[in-house]
Amino acid sequence: MTTQIQAPRLSVSNLSTAFPTEDGLVRSVADVSFSIMPGKTTALVGESGSGKSVTSLTLMGLLPKTANAQVSGKTAFVTRNGSTVDLLSLGTQDMRRLRGNELSMIFQEPMTSLNPVFRIGEQIAESVRLHKGVDHKAAMAQALRMLELVEIPAAAQRIHEYPHQLSGGMRQRVMIALAMACDPTLLIADEPTTALDVTIQAQILLLMRRLQRETGMSILFITHNLGVVAHHADDVVVMYAGRVVESAPVRPMFAQPEHPYTQGLLACLPGKAAHTPGQPKPKRLFAIRGQVSSPLAPPPGCAFEPRCDRAIADCQKAMPPLLTNLPGRQARCIRVGENLALKQAA
Numbered sequence: 543m544t545t546q547i548q549a550p551r552l553s554v555s556n557l558s559t560a561f562p563t564e565d566g567l568v569r570s571v572a573d574v575s576f577s578i579m580p581g582k583t584t585a586l587v588g589e590s591g592s593g594k595s596v597t598s599l600t601l602m603g604l605l606p607k608t609a610n611a612q613v614s615g616k617t618a619f620v621t622r623n624g625s626t627v628d629l630l631s632l633g634t635q636d637m638r639r640l641r642g643n644e645l646s647m648i649f650q651e652p653m654t655s656l657n658p659v660f661r662i663g664e665q666i667a668e669s670v671r672l673h674k675g676v677d678h679k680a681a682m683a684q685a686l687r688m689l690e691l692v693e694i695p696a697a698a699q700r701i702h703e704y705p706h707q708l709s710g711g712m713r714q715r716v717m718i719a720l721a722m723a724c725d726p727t728l729l730i731a732d733e734p735t736t737a738l739d740v741t742i743q744a745q746i747l748l749l750m751r752r753l754q755r756e757t758g759m760s761i762l763f764i765t766h767n768l769g770v771v772a773h774h775a776d777d778v779v780v781m782y783a784g785r786v787v788e789s790a791p792v793r794p795m796f797a798q799p800e801h802p803y804t805q806g807l808l809a810c811l812p813g814k815a816a817h818t819p820g821q822p823k824p825k826r827l828f829a830i831r832g833q834v835s836s837p838l839a840p841p842p843g844c845a846f847e848p849r850c851d852r853a854i855a856d857c858q859k860a861m862p863p864l865l866t867n868l869p870g871r872q873a874r875c876i877r878v879g880e881n882l883a884l885k886q887a888a
């Protein structure tokens with residue numbers, strides 16, 4: 543029997559992004575590596591400021607020019623015709639072409655992508671016209687199909703509305719329609735549902751999952767909420783202070799988080815508060831003590847050490863490498879095996 547090994551849609555290797563500022567060099571993303579398989583979702587998870595957005599904006603070539611970012615690393619993106627390109631070394635024109643035909647991004651705030659002064663149908667049609675080279679009538683027909691695809695009720699009427707006439711959830715659907723107009727092979731979704739209430743959030747996440755099944759696109763899903771990842775991701779990459787601290791397929795990660803930071807994030811989830819078996823469940827939600835250190839003055843060793851309950855003297859000596867303790871998984875902690883043993887004993 544032959545085993546087919548599928549190549550990732552996108553592999554990111556040792557990505558680093560730093561910004562020169564008056565106070566010094568801000569190392570927002572340091573040595574980050576991960577991959578996204580075709581038709582699958584990789585979630586990038588971490589607290590505010592952990593470097594998730596800078597990672598995605600670097601990959602999309604969308605960092606503001608004025609920031610003078612210093613970027614290093616390599617990527618391998620496999621296009622729909624099978625050729626491999628490094629997103630970090632593409633020129634502005636090639637990157638723009640790729641963004642029109644293969645890569646799309648959706649944001650937390652739909653008004654980042656939607657223009658308030660144009661009707662939604664016109665905006666989607668304009669994108670279709672640019673990317674597919676069709677005339678206005680065909681583009682409008684495609685815009686209507688896109689609105690129906692994202693389940694906008696009464697799409698034939700709504701197509702003539704302005705963004706402000708729609709609810710937050712409907713605007714988010716329109717933004718997804720806009721992002722899907724170029725038939726992306728990779729969709730980057732940066733906190734796409736954070737601003738929405740929980741029911742609408744669930745609907746939008748299910749919609750994205752359905753579109754993924756139908757189109758086979760890969761998704762890089764960026765969120766600070768490990769809770770929404772459980773049902774909507776295949777692989778998880780946890781970032782802390784600009785670095786990957788743990789990466790694993792979603793089920794094993796939830797069943798057995800290896801890094802103390804991931805364990806803390808999971809304990810922060812409602813209904814998952816840390817508790818000792820046999821004791822009543824605590825009423826208050828667990829919170830990780832302390833704050834992320836400044837990217838201008840990182841601690842000399844493990845960045846999580848100042849907040850870690852398991853820290854020992856060696857944790858202050860050097861940044862731990864990513865270690866493999868369980869197959870297919872990595873965690874940046876010198877006590878990785880012990881952490882699990884401790885957790886299992888508890």
Ligand SMILES: Nc1ncnc2c1ncn2[C@@H]1O[C@H](COP(=O)(O)OP(=O)(O)OP(=O)(O)O)[C@@H](O)[C@H]1O
Nearest residue numbers: 561568570589590591592593594595596597609837
């Ligand atoms: N242009 C810039 N110049 C200097 N520092 C920056 C710049 N852009 C981002 N940073 C810093 O990089 C770090 C990572 O920011 P990033 O926005 O990627 O975090 P994040 O994990 O996406 O957080 P959030 O969930 O709040 O968006 C932060 O400390 C931020 O202040």
